[in-house]
Amino acid sequence: MSADPQHAPQASAGRAPDVFKPGGWVPMRQYPEIDEVDFVIVGTGAGGGTLACKLAEAGFSVVAMDAGPYWRPLEDFASDETHQQKLYWTDERIVDGDTPLKMGSNNSGKAVGGSTVHFAMVSLRFRPDHFQTRTKLGYGADWPIGWQEMWRYYDEVEEMLKIAGPVRYPWGPKRGRYPYRAHPLNAAAEYLARGAEALGIDWTETPIATLSAPRGKAHPCVYRGFCVTGCSTNAKQSVLVTWLPRAIEAGAEIRDLAMVGRVETRNGRATGVHYHRNGEWRFQKAKNVVVAGYAIETPRLLLNSANDEFPDGLANSSGLVGKNLMAQLNQAAWGQVEDEVRSYKGPPSLAISEHWNYEDSGKDYFGGWSYMSQGPLPIIWAKSLAGGRSLWGQDLIDEMNRNNHSVGLKMVGETLPDERNRVTLADETDQYGLRIPRITFAFRDNEKAMIKHAVDFMDQSLEATGATERWKEMNDTCHLNGTARMGDNPTTSVVNADCRSWDIPNLWICDGSVFPTVGGVNPSLTIQAVACRTGDRIREMAARGEL
Amino acid sequence: MVDRFPHYDVLAKRDTPSWNPQTRKVIGDRLATEEPEVLTPGQRATLRAVVDRIVPQPEQRPATNATALVLHKIMTNESDGFRHHELPQVREAWERGLDAIDAEAQERLGHPFAILDGDKADEILRAIEQGDVQAAAWASLPAMLFWSWRLIPDIVSAYYAHPSAWSAMGFGGPAAPRGYVRLQANRRDPWEAAERDDGRVISAEERNIHVG
Ligand SMILES: Cc1cc2nc3c(=O)[nH]c(=O)nc-3n(C[C@H](O)[C@H](O)[C@H](O)COP(=O)(O)OP(=O)(O)OC[C@H]3O[C@@H](n4cnc5c(N)ncnc54)[C@H](O)[C@@H]3O)c2cc1C
Ligand code: SF4
Numbered sequence: 001m002s003a004d005p006q007h008a009p010q011a012s013a014g015r016a017p018d019v020f021k022p023g024g025w026v027p028m029r030q031y032p033e034i035d036e037v038d039f040v041i042v043g044t045g046a047g048g049g050t051l052a053c054k055l056a057e058a059g060f061s062v063v064a065m066d067a068g069p070y071w072r073p074l075e076d077f078a079s080d081e082t083h084q085q086k087l088y089w090t091d092e093r094i095v096d097g098d099t100p101l102k103m104g105s106n107n108s109g110k111a112v113g114g115s116t117v118h119f120a121m122v123s124l125r126f127r128p129d130h131f132q133t134r135t136k137l138g139y140g141a142d143w144p145i146g147w148q149e150m151w152r153y154y155d156e157v158e159e160m161l162k163i164a165g166p167v168r169y170p171w172g173p174k175r176g177r178y179p180y181r182a183h184p185l186n187a188a189a190e191y192l193a194r195g196a197e198a199l200g201i202d203w204t205e206t207p208i209a210t211l212s213a214p215r216g217k218a219h220p221c222v223y224r225g226f227c228v229t230g231c232s233t234n235a236k237q238s239v240l241v242t243w244l245p246r247a248i249e250a251g252a253e254i255r256d257l258a259m260v261g262r263v264e265t266r267n268g269r270a271t272g273v274h275y276h277r278n279g280e281w282r283f284q285k286a287k288n289v290v291v292a293g294y295a296i297e298t299p300r301l302l303l304n305s306a307n308d309e310f311p312d313g314l315a316n317s318s319g320l321v322g323k324n325l326m327a328q329l330n331q332a333a334w335g336q337v338e339d340e341v342r343s344y345k346g347p348p349s350l351a352i353s354e355h356w357n358y359e360d361s362g363k364d365y366f367g368g369w370s371y372m373s374q375g376p377l378p379i380i381w382a383k384s385l386a387g388g389r390s391l392w393g394q395d396l397i398d399e400m401n402r403n404n405h406s407v408g409l410k411m412v413g414e415t416l417p418d419e420r421n422r423v424t425l426a427d428e429t430d431q432y433g434l435r436i437p438r439i440t441f442a443f444r445d446n447e448k449a450m451i452k453h454a455v456d457f458m459d460q461s462l463e464a465t466g467a468t469e470r471w472k473e474m475n476d477t478c479h480l481n482g483t484a485r486m487g488d489n490p491t492t493s494v495v496n497a498d499c500r501s502w503d504i505p506n507l508w509i510c511d512g513s514v515f516p517t518v519g520g521v522n523p524s525l526t527i528q529a530v531a532c533r534t535g536d537r538i539r540e541m542a543a544r545g546e547l
Numbered sequence: 548m549v550d551r552f553p554h555y556d557v558l559a560k561r562d563t564p565s566w567n568p569q570t571r572k573v574i575g576d577r578l579a580t581e582e583p584e585v586l587t588p589g590q591r592a593t594l595r596a597v598v599d600r601i602v603p604q605p606e607q608r609p610a611t612n613a614t615a616l617v618l619h620k621i622m623t624n625e626s627d628g629f630r631h632h633e634l635p636q637v638r639e640a641w642e643r644g645l646d647a648i649d650a651e652a653q654e655r656l657g658h659p660f661a662i663l664d665g666d667k668a669d670e671i672l673r674a675i676e677q678g679d680v681q682a683a684a685w686a687s688l689p690a691m692l693f694w695s696w697r698l699i700p701d702i703v704s705a706y707y708a709h710p711s712a713w714s715a716m717g718f719g720g721p722a723a724p725r726g727y728v729r730l731q732a733n734r735r736d737p738w739e740a741a742e743r744d745d746g747r748v749i750s751a752e753e754r755n756i757h758v759g
């Protein structure tokens with residue numbers, strides 16, 4: 001057996017862990033640091049991992065670094081909420097503002113494969129209008145990419161991840177069949193379905209990135225329900241077990257436990273990255289640098305890289321790096337039913353309604369939201385009850401012991417871009433001596449109005465199924481986006497449609513931070529679609545000598 | 548409260564396909580965790596008393612070691628990945644918080660928190676929860692923030708990391724590689740808890756003895 005992946009880099013000496021085999025290895029190409037590689041990518045999650053694969057397959061030399069460990073899920077993952085905290089980004093971050101965000105397990109991963117190692121696998125396309133909210137709906141900001149083009153890239157990602165989904169998707173323009181058949185509904189999902197039917201709106205099986213049939217060396221989902229703490233059977237189609245094995249085969253090098261502290265520039269161009277690995281600071285030369293550290297670490301790195309040429313941080317002539325942080329709304333309605341629901345069985349969100357993501361009438365706010373069935377594990381559930389209902393003592397224990405009869409619905413809601421919601425640098429430093437991020441966030445009137453509508457509606461849906469003792473959980477947030485938005489104009493955006501920074505032509509940003517708006521669905525399918533597009537665009541530009 | 552899942556014990560599945568080797572190891576280590584020598588004896592006594600009130604031990608089941616697990620977290624001073632800007636780091640927050648809880652008990656009732664009876668202890672805790680505090684010690688630690696960002700999440704997370712708490716909930720517990728087969732309402736795999744139901748021919752006790 002290998003040394004502990006959390007303390008010793010695994011990808012070295014010409015090999016990387018074989019994620020499909022306990023103790024196994026696959027050959028991996030390596031690049032000397034003094035060689036100027038075509039691309040160094042910071043972060044191997046939904047954005048960085050996908051792009052590493054696309055660029056390596058296009059023939060570029062690629063080194064992709066991640067601060068987190070290189071796990072083999074089959075041998076490294078326990079079936080345990082507490083132990084699996086090791087998947088989260090738990091380095092210190094300061095939170096403030098009227099709605100200080102909960103970070104760590106709530107939204108941030110630190111692993112080769114990024115947050116997709118612990119994500120809940122819900123894989124949705126944006127509503128087409130949401131790429132042009134300013135023009136079409138009168139709020140937010142337009143994306144510089146049209147929905148038809150994104151639709152083609154969604155096809156590519158869904159095929160790559162073998163998304164299991166319904167035969168007919170009820171909302172939006174026609175889409176092809178999902179590659180794998182939908183998973184069966186668990187009891188929690190049946191409650192969503194019954195409520196939606198009673199209220200006369202559409203619902204469907206959630207398109208989800210876990211296998212409903214075997215694929216290569218990976219077995220289908222066994223419905224164990226520990227998805228958000230990492231999938232120890234490899235059914236989950238995370239970046240770790242999909243894009244990265246392909247990237248390595250195409251010649252990419254992955255460096256695990258490699259924390260990038262600063263992007264170096266000279267004469268207005270990026271020259272490489274300073275990174276910490278094996279106890280020392282090192283430098284990797286590169287012709288291009290891609291930052292893909294997610295919506296907090298990406299702006300943090302750009303700001304921490306400030307130098308004489310770029311005193312306000314890299315790619316920041318617009319002043320927008322770190323601004324417009326959007327944390328999606330994640331409020332819920334819960335209730336009790338006679339049935340034994342046992343929502344711990346199966347992936348947590350097997351049924352969904354996007355009704356209110358597509359329907360605009362009857363709203364006194366901008367934006368959309370969807371909602372899904374739920375299956376919280378004991379610690380998360382205890383924190384919800386203790387936080388949301390102020391239960392403690394025997395009241396908490398008694399309520400916990402009725403959990404097999406609890407059902408709930410949770411929204412994923414759009415937050416509007418607002419420059420006051422932002423990431424800056426605190427004075428405190430971390431274990432590498434780097435300034436830590438300060439995250440400032442508040443709900444405004446629009447978010448509050450959406451939350452009210454959504455929890456009332458979800459509550460009605462539960463009521464229609466006969467659920468009693470209902471209550472509303474008002475404080476939760478989830479996915480993060482924004483902080484380095486893309487656009488058509490260098491004064492109002494950080495990168496262009498190709499994820500290329502306006503200020504530094506060989507510096508790219510490719511992750512959730514480039515979203516101008518977040519829409520009312522989970523973001524990672526869109527992040528991967530944008531990364532696929534970016535890979536194609538870079539190949540085309542290189543062929544024309546435009547890099 | 549009657550035990551809803553009589554005789555059900557998550558640990559009975561330890562040697563079945565529901566527990567992979569890494570799960571057996573981490574839960575074995577957790578069950579063996581004892582209180583480390585961290586904080587002062589007085590602070591530890593206060594913590595034990597607080598834990599007892601926030602998460603009373605399950606009846607008729609082995610006690611959890613929630614206090615030991617919280618102390619462990621305090622010892623390692625491990626961040627959750629975020630900190631409210633008005634709160635210090637884990638260890639310091641707990642040190643100040645436990646001192647302040649004790650000071651609050653002394654101030655209001657003239658006794659250390661650790662020797663209060665249940666009702667009196669709850670009275671103090673409720674005051675802290677609502678920010679209605681008198682002790683000067685809270686000047687350096689906002690009571691409501693300490694309560695909702697540190698005390699509650701740390702304690703409930705420790706308690707619900709313990710198999711006794713899972714058994715009492717009828718939660719399936721670890722489930723890899725063997726997951727579940729019967730996903731519909733009111734359907735139970737033979738390796739899941741049976742809930743007390745007086746109408747059934749075979750009692751929940753009887754069915755739970757065979758869970759494994
Ligand atoms: C519990 C949970 C459930 C979720 N469920 C869903 C879901 O069902 N559907 C969905 O679409 N989305 C879901 N998400 C969100 C989804 O995981 C993220 O939106 C997505 O992974 C973000 O992609 P990214 O590429 O921006 O960043 P990430 O995937 O987080 O990748 C960033 C990587 O960069 C690394 N990194 C950062 N800074 C540095 C540095 N300086 N040096 C080296 N490496 C660095 C990090 O270690 C990390 O591995 C969920 C998230 C959580 C936490
Ligand atoms: S329910 Fe399926 S996807 Fe989730 S952890 Fe289990 S096997 Fe993996």
